[in-house]
Amino acid sequence: MINVLFAAREARWPEYQIPLQQAFAKAGLTVNLSQNHPPDTVDYIVYAPNSDVQDFAPYTKCRGVLNLWAGVEDVVHNETLTQPLARMVDYGLTQGMIEWVTGHVLRLHLGMDAHILGQDGVWRTDTPPLSKDRRVSIFGLGALGAACGQALASLGFPVTGWSRSPKDIAGITCLNGDKGFQVALEAADIAVLLVPLTPQTTGLINAAALAQMPKGAMLLNPARGPVIDDEALLAALESGHIAQATLDVFAVEPLPADHPYWAHPAVTVTPHIASTTRADTASEMIAKNIARDQNGQGLIHLVDRTSGY
Incomplete structure (x- = not known):
């Protein structure tokens, strides 16, 4: 027994x-x-x-x-x-994360919010690029990061992945180390954070990192809240350097009702549901x-x- x-x-x-x-x-x-x-x-x-x-x-x-x-x-x-x-x-954790990440990457890529939220009589004719012209960087290439990166690559997105240790994953350009981190940031039209929370990843996405991303880049965080420097992200959103952030995790959960993320027009909050x-x-x-x-x-x-x- x-x-x-x-x-x-x-x-x-x-x-x-x-x-x-x-x-x-x-x-x-x-x-x-x-x-x-x-x-x-x-x-x-x-x-x-x-x-x-x-x-x-x-x-x-x-x-x-x-x-x-x-x-x-x-x-x-x-x-x-x-x-x-x-x-x-x-399987459940992995599939749940694939579905959340893929759904929100496609939502941002296609500009769905303008049509879903903008029911104001304006006939919007902006055409999004094809997936081949929208670069995605995955930060963290563990089981979840690798699976999400491969799912996005299968949809035609050029996917760059960064991890602290070297990886070799089909369909993903794998980088590591400080230089690789910089290159992955520069290639991040859409950045997806899937790193574990460690002392080394706390504040990983800070003002310097955000500045290295392309102007108009978009960010998804289904990893852990403290991976992002909140003040730096809010400043980058206010300046327009970062166009949109979709955040599922936060330093304090539930996210306090008076937190600036709730009211920010360029932020989407989901309640830690990316993968349970x-x-x-x-x-x-x-x-x-x-x-x-x-x-x-x-x-x-x-x-x-x-x-x-």
Whole structure:
């Protein structure tokens, strides 16, 4: 019998209990799933960083902590966490991000807002360029960034991707390092931020970075709010250097009602919905990962504590 602790907010238990049990059975695992296992009996923890579990020291048997979120910035630096930590990488997260990014890139590329919001009797005849003439830069080439970049490339967009370490991804011009970052900014008619939040990426898109983007560039952020310097972005929007920003994540969430982003005519706010963990697909990934570990293959999608993701 494998003891799995579900450590997340109480409201998530009804959402995950049956999908997890079904996924464990499908994977051939005999699991005792509970919210209340004694710590010294727990084999694995299915974990949300906003749960009550913040001290991992009592979980002396635990073979792995399986994060329910794609981001691990709220747990990776916990000094009591000595167990392996696995990121959530699953079809639902990836597909959800592809759909949000592709939808909003096409919305900005085609200038849809002028027609959707501008129902004022004006017959607008501006013709957008074809996708081949609109350059997209993806910042962050992990599982989500790579998938979104390839989806956009399949629609004909020239896609440049930047990451801290070298990558080789079909359909994407992959760059890395400081020089690569500059080139990716200069090629960003539309920039999509998909970097993890680390000390190195906090404030990555600051005044200097925004100034290197083409005049009239557009920006999407479904990554993490602190990746952007908000004051610098607002200034770039006011000057017209950046034409539009579509933001799904913020330094403070929910975004305060008096925040300037809400009222800014060149900003679209979405409420952190670009890609959320879906219980059915996440449960399948968790079960497969535990089955791998039980079969001696080890957990996958493990977090590198040094890099923070």
